[in-house]
Amino acid sequence: MEEELFTSGRNIPNIDPSLQIWHWPISLYLFLGGLAAGLLFFAAVSTVLKKDGETPAAVKYAVMIAPMALVVGLMALFYDLNHKIYFWRLYTTIRIESPMSWGAWVLLLTTPLSMLWVFSYWKELFPNMGLKFGFLDKFQAFLVKNRMNMAYALIPLSVVLGIYTGILLSAFNARPLWNNAILGPLFLVSGLSTAAATIILFSKSHSERSLFSKIDIGLIIIELALIVHMIMGYWAGSEVQLEAMQLLVNGEFTVMFFVFVVILGLLLPGLLEIMELRGYKVPVVVPAILILIGGLVFRFVMVEAGQLTRYLY
Amino acid sequence: MRYAMVIDTKKCVGCSDCVVACQTENNVPIGYCRDWITERVEGAYPNLELELRSERCNHCENAPCVRCCPTGASHIIDGGIVLVTPDECIGCGACIESCPYDARYQHPEGYVDKCTFCHHRLEKGQLPACVSVCPTKCMYFGDLDNPNSEVSQLLKERKHKTLAPEAGTKPQVYYLI
Numbered sequence: 001m002e003e004e005l006f007t008s009g010r011n012i013p014n015i016d017p018s019l020q021i022w023h024w025p026i027s028l029y030l031f032l033g034g035l036a037a038g039l040l041f042f043a044a045v046s047t048v049l050k051k052d053g054e055t056p057a058a059v060k061y062a063v064m065i066a067p068m069a070l071v072v073g074l075m076a077l078f079y080d081l082n083h084k085i086y087f088w089r090l091y092t093t094i095r096i097e098s099p100m101s102w103g104a105w106v107l108l109l110t111t112p113l114s115m116l117w118v119f120s121y122w123k124e125l126f127p128n129m130g131l132k133f134g135f136l137d138k139f140q141a142f143l144v145k146n147r148m149n150m151a152y153a154l155i156p157l158s159v160v161l162g163i164y165t166g167i168l169l170s171a172f173n174a175r176p177l178w179n180n181a182i183l184g185p186l187f188l189v190s191g192l193s194t195a196a197a198t199i200i201l202f203s204k205s206h207s208e209r210s211l212f213s214k215i216d217i218g219l220i221i222i223e224l225a226l227i228v229h230m231i232m233g234y235w236a237g238s239e240v241q242l243e244a245m246q247l248l249v250n251g252e253f254t255v256m257f258f259v260f261v262v263i264l265g266l267l268l269p270g271l272l273e274i275m276e277l278r279g280y281k282v283p284v285v286v287p288a289i290l291i292l293i294g295g296l297v298f299r300f301v302m303v304e305a306g307q308l309t310r311y312l313y
Numbered sequence: 314m315r316y317a318m319v320i321d322t323k324k325c326v327g328c329s330d331c332v333v334a335c336q337t338e339n340n341v342p343i344g345y346c347r348d349w350i351t352e353r354v355e356g357a358y359p360n361l362e363l364e365l366r367s368e369r370c371n372h373c374e375n376a377p378c379v380r381c382c383p384t385g386a387s388h389i390i391d392g393g394i395v396l397v398t399p400d401e402c403i404g405c406g407a408c409i410e411s412c413p414y415d416a417r418y419q420h421p422e423g424y425v426d427k428c429t430f431c432h433h434r435l436e437k438g439q440l441p442a443c444v445s446v447c448p449t450k451c452m453y454f455g456d457l458d459n460p461n462s463e464v465s466q467l468l469k470e471r472k473h474k475t476l477a478p479e480a481g482t483k484p485q486v487y488y489l490i
Contacts, residue, residue, distance in 0.1 A: 002357050009329060010349035010368075012418045019415070021406040082404025083423035089384040089401050100383035100407050171381060173480060174413040238479065311413040311477040313351070 008313055019175075019307040025076035027300040030165045031194070032073035033107075034187055034295070036066040037162035038195025040114055042212075044154035047147060055211070057203035060121045065198055067114040074107065099171045103164045110157045113150060120144050162188035169306060177244035177306040180233045186226040190295050193219040197269075197291040200284050209284060213273045216291070220270040227262065244309040253305045256297060265294015315457040316392040316430055318444070319464045319473070320367055321489040324451035327352060327365040331443035331452065335369075338431065338442035342421050347428040348443055364490075367443065367452065370395060370416040370428035371476065371484030378408035378417065387425075392456075393485060394432050399424040413480040430454075457485070 014020045043063040046052050052059040081087055091108065095101035120143035122131065131137050143150070166187030169178035196216040203209045234245035248257050269287035276282040327350045335341060335348050348369035356362050372395050379387045379395060386401035387408050397408075397417075402424035409417045409425060420426040431441035439445065444452040455464040467473075468487060475484040 003355070005354040006351065007353075008349065008351045009327075009332065010346060010351075012345050015409070015415050015418050019410065021409045021419070080406075082406070082419050082425075083399075083402050084404070086384075086400065086403050086424075089386070089403055093385050095383055095385060097380040098383045098407070100381065100405060104383055172377070172407075172411045174377060174411050174415075307410070310415060311480055312415075 006313060018310070022303055022307065023080060024300070025080040027303040028296075029073040029076045029080075030168070030187065030299040030303065031296045032069040032076070033103075033165045034162055034191025034299075035194045035198065035292075036069040036073070036110075036114065037158040037165070037188070038192040039063050039066040039069075039198060040110065040117070040154050041158040041162070041192065042195055042199060043117065044151040044158065047151040048155065054205075055199075055208050056205070057208055058199045058212070060124060062195075062199040062202040063114075064118050064125070067111065067118055070107065070111045070114060074111065099164055099167045102160070103168060106157060106161050106164060110154070110161055113154060113157065116143055117147075117150055117154070120147055120150070159188065162191040165191065169302060172306075174311060175244075175306045175309050176237070176240040176311075177234075177247060177309040178302070179241070180230055180237075182226055182230045182233060183302075186223065186230060187299075189219055189223045189226060190298060193223060194292050194295040197288040200288045210277055213277055213284070216287075217270055217273050217277075220266050220273075220291075224262070224266055227266075240309065240311055244305075247305045247308060248301075252308070253301050256301050260297040261294050261301060264290055265297060266291075269294070314392040315485070316372065316394055316435075317455065317457045317464050317485040317487060318369075318430070318441070319453040319455075319467050319487045319489060321451040321453075321467075321471075322364050322366055323489065324449045325365040325367060326449055328448060330446050330448055331367050334442040334446040335428070335431075338434075339429070341426075345418055345420075345426075347416075347426070366488060368414070368416075368476070369443070369486065370412075370430075371414055371482065371486045372428075372430060374483035374485060375481060377411040377413070377480075377482060381407045381411045383407065390432070392430075392432075392435075394430045395427075396429055396432070397425050397427060399426075413477050413482060414484075 010016055039062055042058045046055045046058045090104040120140060122140055163184040166184035170180060170183035173179045193216055196212045196219060199212045200209055234241045247253050269290040272282050272287040276284060329350050332346050332348055336346060339347060341347055348367060351366045351368055353364045354361055372393055374393060376395050379389055384401050384403055386398045389395055404423045417425050417427040434441060440454050444454045453464050453467060455462040457465055459465060471489045473487045473489050475487055
């Protein structure tokens with residue numbers, strides 16, 4: 001019988017037998033970054049389309065989560081760095097070829113902008129908490145006047161932020177599971193979908209809820225189609241990609257991926273949202289929470305499974 | 314100048330002298346290594362074939378680790394040697410994820426570390442530590458841009474391969490087969 005026996009003398013911590021370089025903080029950050037990108041995108045688009053009156057949750061309330069998510073996400077990223085005191089080196093250079101450099105700079109612009117956006121609604125969000133200093137009042141008035149400009153800046157920034165969370169992984173050709181061109185758009189759509197779910201959770205008006213339910217159903221359909229494309233991409237790929245695909249379709253991560261991401265995270269909430277729009281009594285909290293959990297599990301599955309895939313040995 | 318290493322798998326006996334020499338020369342922390350031995354047995358008994366390889370960073374011409382580094386800590390110097398500057402490395406791990414050979418690791422002090430082709434020895438006109446100690450003289454080091462160098466001649470005369478060329482990295486460690 002033909003046999004192949006392979007032994008390696010290497011046994012380096014966190015490298016062998018498989019990579020354990022990126023841990024839960026990265027998965028959490030990819031989820032929070034996508035969520036924040038989606039929330040900022042919807043807030044900005046609603047404002048640019050002058051629909052901010054009809055979508056108060058999108059432009060005012062749910063978007064409060066965005067700066068919080070970004071701050072928590074940045075803390076998670078910082079926590080996962082191994083040479084922390086040199087983190088400022090990210091901001092002494094711009095490296096066009098490095099997705100992480102793009103992400104660092106986009107986050108540097110988007111995080112403060114998201115805070116300014118929320119601050120511009122301070123008086124409406126917290127009517128009882130007056131701004132103590134006159135200059136803060138003036139600053140808020142200045143922000144209100146420039147809200148449209150902020151919205152125009154946030155649309156491209158949030159799209160780049162959302163796509164980059166996927167490209168960060170897909171740019172590594174050494175990890176065949178990550179190395180597919182669809183991952184950027186897939187993470188963007190997933191981020192938008194989790195953001196729509198968050199808006200549904202925050203919204204008090206029926207019309208806004210049903211608007212974002214419809215948007216979310218569309219996003220879920222696109223996301224499912226992109227997942228099919230991703231699997232097809234592996235299927236038509238090289239040997240290493242076929243092996244990587246096995247992790248998702250017939251291996252360690254199959255249950256996590258199909259049960260928690262595809263069925264409980266996309267199909268079921270999509271169905272519940274359709275039923276709710278048709279007039280059935282479905283508490284909207286249920287599909288919204290399912291989508292958020294599904295989005296989070298998806299990031300964990302991709303980060304963990306991707307690091308098991310490699311070229312040699 | 315294009316430095317390259319040529320390793321004769323027919324002469325290698327897998328003694329790990331290169332591994333120990335590297336660990337000593339470069340003060341590699343205990344439990345880590347910048348080069349290592351792999352062993353592959355292939356065939357149907359009793360017609361088996363053994364291949365021994367001393368592996369390390371391939372100092373790729375198209376180095377994914379250099380491209381994905383967000384700070385420029387990973388860089389290529391004259392001669393095509395891929396290096397990491399510890400004071401610029403933030404320890405994000407992107408280069409480790411990007412390497413098809415998994416040749417990089419996190420140094421316990423936080424930065425990312427790997428084979429340097431012993432460039433500190435090259436500057437003094439010496440060979441890399443692993444090459445200089447090999448008891449079977451199965452490793453060769455030199456300049457591929459010079460057609461008369463030992464490595465160029467060996468690659469001209471002998472059948473050879475690189476590891477995972479399908480990854481598109483253009484590795485510069487060659488194995489004579």
